[in-house]
């Protein structure tokens with residue numbers, strides 16, 4: 001069952017994306033098989049893809065992103081039948097979560113299969129795996145998978161298609177602006193529906209551990225597993241998305257509670273600043289760059305990165321973000337905002 005994403009969404013722009021046709025996707029798959037880089041839409045954020053079994057191709061991802069070489073990357077698959085090629089142990093919980101949430105915004109960390117290259121695992125004994133829910137991503141992965149010239153193609157390594165530490169792209173335009181000539185093909189599949197990166201659950205250590213919160217909540221995962229999901233501990237594997245400063249705009253970002261906002265605004269009088277809040281702008285603040293975000297979490301997450309990019313581009317002295325609710329379904333959004341604020 002595909003993971004449902006709400007249908008009613010405010011789009012980043014009124015632009016109607018030209019969804020790539022089959023020949024464009026076939027060309028992109030051929031570029032991947034030949035060791036090139038293809039940026040592609042997923043339902044979470046755009047990914048920067050390379051053939052996961054080709055270390056030279058994966059090295060190009062790290063070079064384009066400016067990412068440290070020892071960070072593992074998620075391997076994207078077209079279907080569950082490809083899982084045993086990448087995972088050495090598939091616990092019952094992995095089958096349950098896959099059935100409930102794939103294709104969708106969930107990444108599973110599993111013990112790696114023999115032969116999985118170090119370049120995608122960061123030299124660890126585990127591998128991150130995901131079947132994404134975007135139709136363009138799925139078609140690309142399906143066309144890519146297969147045999148050619150005595151070689152077997154099955155997985156596409158893809159981190160988010162941004163420079164290391166920066167905001168993940170949720171439109172093809174963001175990818176082109178940030179990575180430009182470093183990418184051989186950018187497939188445009190429109191705005192990413194979810195808007196923040198996948199939930200990451202580690203199942204490699206005999207229990208479920210949440211490594212990165214996302215749209216799929218620990219409660220949803222626990223309901224499927226019939227067991228609690230633990231927070232990360234000191235033994236958790238390295239994960240770049242959990243660095244204190246990540247997902248960050250260049251402009252200093254301050255996360256303030258709704259109650260503190262008026263005082264903070266007063267303190268910043270005379271400075272150029274932008275505000276991202278669910279509340280509407282007070283009428284006396286007509287000349288402030290105020291962006292009103294959707295009230296519900298799905299819409300808020302969907303627009304978050306595009307809004308941060310737009311506010312960052314204004315070149316203000318600061319971006320003030322009104323802290324969203326602390327409720328469980330906001331955990332993914334709050335996690336990204338906290339890291340964006342620690343620059």
Ligand code: TXA
Nearest residue numbers: 044047072073126127128159160197198237239240241
């Ligand atoms: O939604 C997403 O997950 C997007 C789309 C493109 O699929 N991808 C994404 O990739 O966010 P990236 O590389 O930006 O973040 C993946 C995170 C990284 O923090 C990485 O350290 C972690 O997953 N990761 C990958 N493999 C891992 C492993 N074997 N053990 C622990 N963490 C892992």
Ligand code: MG
Nearest residue numbers: 159160168241
């Ligand atoms: Mg990333």
